[in-house]
Amino acid sequence: MAPMTKTADGAKRQRFSPAERERLIVDGAIQFFAEVGFAGQTRELALRLSISQPLLYRYFPTKQDLIERVYDEVFIGRWKNEWELLITDRATPLRERLIGFYEAYASEALTYEWIRIYMFAGLSGEDINKRYIELLEQRLLIPVCTEVRAAAGAPGPDAVPISELEIEAAWNIHAAIFYYFVRKFIYRTPVAPDLSTYISDTVDRTLDGALSVTRETVGKAKPRAA
């Protein structure tokens, strides 16, 4: 391939509806920025999209606007409320619930694009990570701690508020899963080939710690003092 002639081949000029083209640009931008970071150049993005660079500016007034859009696409609305139900359904053992949740979460949220854009955003000083972590604590970690309480036969959060230590124990579960993808998509290190096995093994190891913490710091449920 020669140094590149943008569209100058005999190919007929591609023309899409604004909605379609916007979709193509956003999807391309997600992949592109995930790969090279937000310092990636608009010309190279355009090249990958097989469009001219100024066309980007027809759809996004500035590069920053496109970046914001990428953030929105990747982080907003990727959280599925069903996931929370997976955690709180006491009909199945907690271990199975956690495994089920992380299977779903990993396959839908912890993708190549997500992990890398998340890290780029954090390094750029974006506050998205902070906000996402708050969401995670509220919708995942606190419910998990509550379920761990129940599994350990300890009193609920109404009787004894969830402690920092218990949250940390829940973070350990999460961090262990998360780190798998950091190694895979950021460090590009060989990882265990079978994700399902990895998840169940990890849950087994880390859930024990959380249960111990709860048992030791909260203790068994006592008959509710009147």
Next chain:
Amino acid sequence: MAPMTKTADGAKRQRFSPAERERLIVDGAIQFFAEVGFAGQTRELALRLSISQPLLYRYFPTKQDLIERVYDEVFIGRWKNEWELLITDRATPLRERLIGFYEAYASEALTYEWIRIYMFAGLSGEDINKRYIELLEQRLLIPVCTEVRAAAGAPGPDAVPISELEIEAAWNIHAAIFYYFVRKFIYRTPVAPDLSTYISDTVDRTLDGALSVTRETVGKAKPRAA
């Protein structure tokens, strides 16, 4: 402050020996690139160093050379061989050894600059992370697994090689500590204020998992078959 007049104040021109100036530049570059990433501009770096931008090129032929130097400074030789002794000294309980190691490792290696440059390097596709992870496996994780074996009363690695699962369990300990600093220096989320407490709590939680894995998959030591 006005838009900036580089050195144009009445201040006398600062003149250092090449060795000193190089040190200043490298140290400044570490801080600078850790903060803004390797896309940071040489002019801004020079500004922070209160030198002219071309002076950088007297010491480093290209920006890339400076970056390589930063990698070397931060990653090469920061590993202290004494650390390995901390892990293998069976005079003290394994729990205490791990806590001692991570206290030392965290304070000397897991700094702001280290964590961020490490992550920038990973995202840039640098192979430094891979190499570092290999170093970590050889010098930390395998020794840890060996000590866990001993603590669990299981046979040593000569009798039964360390399994992937055991390595993963050791990674869990490490990941939990590491994640603390990712949250602190990359996501800039509030973290537990007392690091020592965090480390000992984390070791307590995650070491249990590692011990269980070893007990369940390797079992108790049997008299060495003749």
Next chain:
DNA sequence: TCAATTATTTATCAGATGATAAATAACAGC
């Protein structure tokens, strides 16, 4: 089939950015 609309491209600008060359001034040795 023809004209109006508009998605897309080509041409281009202005400022940024890595890098070089020439000028300047601090220091060392005599």
Next chain:
DNA sequence: GCTGTTATTTATCATCTGATAAATAATTGA
């Protein structure tokens, strides 16, 4: 104090890069 050496700065280049304006061609509707 004078002179040679060199650490440092000023001036500048060539290219890159985000962004804009004008030209072009695909599509739509009558």
